[in-house]
Amino acid sequence: MHAYTVEPLYVKSGQDVIAADFYRPKTEHKSGVIIMAHGLACLRQFKLVQFAKRFAQAGYAVVLFDYRYWGGSTGRPRELVSIQAQLEDWRTMLMHVAQRKSIDSRKIVLWGISLSAGYVLDIASENKNIQAVIALNPFVDGAESAKQYPLALLPKALKISSQDYMGAKVAMLPRTLPVVAESDQELCFVAAADAYQGYQSILHPDCYWSGEIPARVFFNLIRYRPIQNLRRIAVPVLYIASRQDSIVPLEISREAATNIAPYVDYNEWEMQHFDIYHGKWFEKAVAVQLDFLNKHIGDG
Numbered sequence: 001m002h003a004y005t006v007e008p009l010y011v012k013s014g015q016d017v018i019a020a021d022f023y024r025p026k027t028e029h030k031s032g033v034i035i036m037a038h039g040l041a042c043l044r045q046f047k048l049v050q051f052a053k054r055f056a057q058a059g060y061a062v063v064l065f066d067y068r069y070w071g072g073s074t075g076r077p078r079e080l081v082s083i084q085a086q087l088e089d090w091r092t093m094l095m096h097v098a099q100r101k102s103i104d105s106r107k108i109v110l111w112g113i114s115l116s117a118g119y120v121l122d123i124a125s126e127n128k129n130i131q132a133v134i135a136l137n138p139f140v141d142g143a144e145s146a147k148q149y150p151l152a153l154l155p156k157a158l159k160i161s162s163q164d165y166m167g168a169k170v171a172m173l174p175r176t177l178p179v180v181a182e183s184d185q186e187l188c189f190v191a192a193a194d195a196y197q198g199y200q201s202i203l204h205p206d207c208y209w210s211g212e213i214p215a216r217v218f219f220n221l222i223r224y225r226p227i228q229n230l231r232r233i234a235v236p237v238l239y240i241a242s243r244q245d246s247i248v249p250l251e252i253s254r255e256a257a258t259n260i261a262p263y264v265d266y267n268e269w270e271m272q273h274f275d276i277y278h279g280k281w282f283e284k285a286v287a288v289q290l291d292f293l294n295k296h297i298g299d300g
Helices: 049-057 083-098 115-124 141-147 154-168 193-202 219-224 226-234 248-261 278-296
Strands: 004-013 016-025 031-036 061-065 105-113 131-137 176-178 213-215 235-241 264-269
Touching: 004 049, 004 061, 004 083, 016 049, 031 049, 031 083, 049 061, 049 278, 061 083, 061 278, 083 105, 083 115, 083 219, 105 115, 115 131, 115 226, 131 278, 141 219, 154 176, 154 219, 226 248, 235 248, 235 278, 248 264, 264 278
Parallel strands: 031 061, 031 105, 105 131, 131 235, 235 264
Antiparallel strands: 004 016, 016 061, 176 213
């Protein structure tokens, strides 16, 4: 087990600044590096630190960042989710890390969970400067995930999304929707039965989280389909799917895995979408990830 330090890292992105934590293990050689960010409407402190610590203890450097508009990163309106901006943040951080002298830039791993796992698979399909990808419960097909959404609520959600999108063009204040709701009759982004408790289980008590985001991204989430690009991936991918996932249909995870073959190490576990953050599933996930990293990146 390696000792490590955590240093603040600030990376310019256009007119804004991306805030990150740089976990630097004390090793005798340059470490491989894992770039990490969260899924939909989450801060890096929401249960990702526990993964980063375990990777650093195993000897891997970690860069864990917040997207623009979130957490310690700048940008307005606050708590805006923009798929294109967040993909650009991944590209910015990848470029920055590749230029750092303190790590082995030949051993860069992208790590994502849920929506960000879709992002890292998307980036891996276009970028040849990464060594491997770890994708936990990846959101790979918005159109298929939308079929899980309550049909009675969908027209209203799309209407508010359109109104917010048009309002943003004339500098109106955002129209927001809750990320999750306690009742399945309430309008929100993630209407799965276990989503409210799932989000509550990963929130950090010391971090501000309004629980609402501008509605404009709702339509774009439905249209976001990284599954269409997966056949272009040519690096090792650790893919972990949940058999009881109420957000990402299991058959879509299986289709995505076949699209990545022969580069995919595919795992299906008898768990729900948010279980991987907790208890035995977290421990199992860490062990499997470290085995994967050791195989494809080498000892930390």
